[in-house]
Amino acid sequence: MLDLQSNSKLAENSTSDFNLIIENTFDHPSLTDYYINLTPFITLSIFVAILLVILNISIFCTTVAKVLKQIDANQWGPSIFLCSLYPCIGCAALATILVPKAWLICHTVMHLCFTVGAVALRELCFRYIESEANYIKATDAAAIVFNTPPCCCCCRCFPNATPTKPKLCILRFMVWQMPFVQASIMLVLNLIYYREQDLYKNVMIYFMPFIVGSILLGIWALNIIVRVVNTMRSGCGLMKKMFCLQLILLLCKLQYILLDSQLNSVALGNAYPMNHTVYKQTIINLLILIEIVLVSILVQNAYKTSPQENIK
Secondary structure (H helix, E strand, O other), X not given: OHHHHHHHHHHHHHHHHHHHHHHHHHXXXXXXXXXXXXXXXXHHHHHHHHHHHHHHHHHHHHHHHHHHHHOOHHXXXXXXXXXXXXXXXXXHHHHHHHOHHHHHHHHXXXXXXXXXXXXXXXXXXXXXXXXXXXXXXXXXXXXXXXXXXXXXXXXXXXXXXXXXXXXXXXXXXXXXXXHHHHHHHHHHHHHHHHHOHHHHHHXXXXXXXXXXXXXXXXXXXXXXXXXXXXXXXXXXXHHHHHHHHHXXXXXXXXXXXXXXXXXXXXXXXXXOOOOHHHHHHHHHHHHHHHHHHXXXXXXXXXXXXXXXXXXX
């Protein structure tokens, strides 16, 4: 009888020890534990990340100087705002490395940068042609083509539509819904995560259709607007600007999810606090920082369109 009790206690202890190992392997460390136990790799990563953020901000300042010098004054606001998204993403990636537990807040910042950037790009498009009414008048009500990415396959059956103010208004709302819907969802997910992490893991999957559906709808509407305006102002590099904006979604969302799942199969880090999760997030965010610097150079080229090209 005593042997059975001792065996059951040993089994419970081994189970609790195993659960503790799993928790310590994948849990985010406290800030105190993190900085007391810094490893050479994490220290070097922080140093490199700070340098990359400084470089990104320098590129942004250079881009702003060129924008103020080379484009019309009525396009300064949305152009500078769009360029500022990339150093903002770089700062969010650096913050994730500096404060691992704040990863979801920083990831939310990256996520929302794309949605507010879509609204700013839509505003910039119509500043190139002055207004929606001016577009209808200048194009003599030429038909709008709905067969554009990412819904080009499922929209082949849609007939081309004559542009009117109500139809352009619908496209505007399709773009504008993104920051509101995505911000609401991400706010709820942040509240759940920082109060009950197990619940977050269980409910996250149910929010995915709303996140994906909202983004697809917004990108589709923005693509239609960009292509429509590009037919009138082909020299403004709108397709380049759209590509730069979409890179935020590709690098900070899709790539993040892909690498997060792939790196789980690789042994990284040591015991708590410098565990697998810390190393995995450091690698992902360091890669994002390097890529964002390269994208910022591409952005500088896309937004330095001269006034002469704008009149085209």
